[in-house]
Amino acid sequence: MNEPRIHETSGPRRAPHYEALRELGDCYTSVGRYRQAQRCYEKAASLGPDEPGPYIGLGVAALQTDQLEDAEIAFRVAYRLDPKCAKACAGLAMVAQQRRDLPRAFDFYMKSLELDTDNILALLGLFQVSCAMGSFARVIHYLEVYLQMHPGDGSVMFALAALYWKDGRPRPSRAILQDLLTLDPGNRDAANLLEEVEHAG
Numbered sequence: 001m002n003e004p005r006i007h008e009t010s011g012p013r014r015a016p017h018y019e020a021l022r023e024l025g026d027c028y029t030s031v032g033r034y035r036q037a038q039r040c041y042e043k044a045a046s047l048g049p050d051e052p053g054p055y056i057g058l059g060v061a062a063l064q065t066d067q068l069e070d071a072e073i074a075f076r077v078a079y080r081l082d083p084k085c086a087k088a089c090a091g092l093a094m095v096a097q098q099r100r101d102l103p104r105a106f107d108f109y110m111k112s113l114e115l116d117t118d119n120i121l122a123l124l125g126l127f128q129v130s131c132a133m134g135s136f137a138r139v140i141h142y143l144e145v146y147l148q149m150h151p152g153d154g155s156v157m158f159a160l161a162a163l164y165w166k167d168g169r170p171r172p173s174r175a176i177l178q179d180l181l182t183l184d185p186g187n188r189d190a191a192n193l194l195e196e197v198e199h200a201g
Contacts, residue, residue, distance in 0.1 A: 029060055096108060
């Protein structure tokens, strides 16, 4: 519906045109229309060749369609343009995770969280990777930091409780699970884990 407006020009100023294309790409991505998203991101990249945003978008669209090679190339370009881009690091981590390169995924998720402790995708990706690798301490720290800023986030509360439990710390695990079940009494995963913690202790 908004697409025709993209072709309007407003003189030599390129920034609004670039932003509109990038945002339209994000909209297409959010509804699963990855080919249209890709076209928008490619046009945006040509208008803003030094901006990591369109390459992040291209990487996400490629990741959603299992084109890991294309995704990695796009995220690498974004990372080269801005080594402090948390989303580029998270994208490279997701590619590595899909390829089962867990140490590399772990390192990029950590780098992403060092740049943006609020990145929920990186946080939950790091949780999955650390469970597979059996290394919990550093992840626990980031989950704790995130929960201080977002108390009551059920998915992070459960992830933290699970890590405490795996790390041999049943008491904080039990406390978080009880809080989670107060907020969300129907949470079966939390109830099952609490039962396991209670049974063991």
